Every structure is written in structure tokens, then in C-alpha cells.
Amino acid sequence: MNIILFGPPGAGKGTQAEKLVSHFNIPHLSTGNIFRANIKQQTPLGKIVKAILDDGKLVPDETVVEIVADELKKNEYHEGVVLDGFPRTVKQAESLDQFFSGNGRGIDAFVTLTVPEEELINRILNRGQGRSDDTPEKIKTRLQVYHDETEPVLNHYKKQDLVKEIDGVGSVDEIFSRILEALD
Numbered sequence: 001m002n003i004i005l006f007g008p009p010g011a012g013k014g015t016q017a018e019k020l021v022s023h024f025n026i027p028h029l030s031t032g033n034i035f036r037a038n039i040k041q042q043t044p045l046g047k048i049v050k051a052i053l054d055d056g057k058l059v060p061d062e063t064v065v066e067i068v069a070d071e072l073k074k075n076e077y078h079e080g081v082v083l084d085g086f087p088r089t090v091k092q093a094e095s096l097d098q099f100f101s102g103n104g105r106g107i108d109a110f111v112t113l114t115v116p117e118e119e120l121i122n123r124i125l126n127r128g129q130g131r132s133d134d135t136p137e138k139i140k141t142r143l144q145v146y147h148d149e150t151e152p153v154l155n156h157y158k159k160q161d162l163v164k165e166i167d168g169v170g171s172v173d174e175i176f177s178r179i180l181e182a183l184d
């Protein structure tokens, strides 16, 4: 089962991805986590993307697409994946569609978490993960980038009739139950 978890920063994608991973026993692929791990380990990729993440901007499509395609080719993802934070542009979505159809695979569900903007900002400021992009100024940039570049991905998958819109306000377990119900 291939699931995409989608939504603005602070919507709870990472948290719900972890719950889906343990429920369905399929691996989690978070592009944000990959970038943060590379930055921490000061790899060549980490050095390239650090300033971009710090600014709250997007890593270039070609870089992200290559990383995700390399990951998805690994055996561990052949039975399924929970994609979190990817695709984030229509170009990335088109590349993912192409990759999957070229490999006889497909997206089963595109789950989008809806949360009012005010709550998103509060959640990010309160999550206390010490992320360099979790500051008021960077959150503003990330939300703008989300509206300008990422939100159109929603329409791309609406056209394919894959979108499950989930109310992302409530307790973690409440939201997870809504997701399971929508996937049923």
C-alpha cells in the first residue's frame, strides 16, 4: 500500500505517518527527515541543503526526486510506503506518478490533513523540536511556500480521484481514526 500524507507545515504529517507505519507495518519515507539527517552528519548533500532548510524554502525538484526514486527502488519499499513531505510540487508529483507507473506500482491514497492557519503556527511554535526553521519568520515563509508551490499538488491528485480530506484538528488518536476510516 502506497500512501501519501499531505498538508501544510504543522498539520501533523510526521506524527500520523508514524502511526500508519506501525498500523500497516510499512516503512516511512520523510524527505525532511532525510535532509535533517544529512545536515547533522555534514554530508555533501547536507552541506548543499542546509541553507535552504534554514530559510524555509524548497530543495530543488531534481535533487528531491532523485533521492526519493533511489529510496523507492530499495526492496524495503516494494510492498508499500508512507510518503511524508513528498511530493511538494506538481513537478515532483508528476515524477512520482511516472516512477510508480514505470514500476507497475501506484498510489492507493492521498491523505491531506486540514488545519486552520492559526493553529498550525501555534503547534509549530509549541512543538519544541529545536528545528532551525521553527521560528515565526521561517514559519511564515514555509506557509507561503506551501500555498504557492505545494497546494497545487492537491488538485493534481483530485483529478486522479485519490484525495481523502481529513479534519486535522483533534487528538492524535482521533485524527488517526479518521484516517483509517477514510482508507477503509
Ligand code: AMP
Pocket (backbone or CB within 6 Å): 009, 031, 032, 033, 035, 052, 053, 056, 057, 058, 059, 060, 064, 084, 085, 086, 087, 088, 089, 092, 133, 142
Ligand atoms: P518537513 O520535515 O517535511 O517539514 O521538511 C523540512 C524542509 O525540508 C522543508 O521546509 C524543505 O526545505 C525541505 N523539504 C522536505 N521535503 C521536500 C520536498 N519534497 N521538496 C523540497 N524540499 C523539501
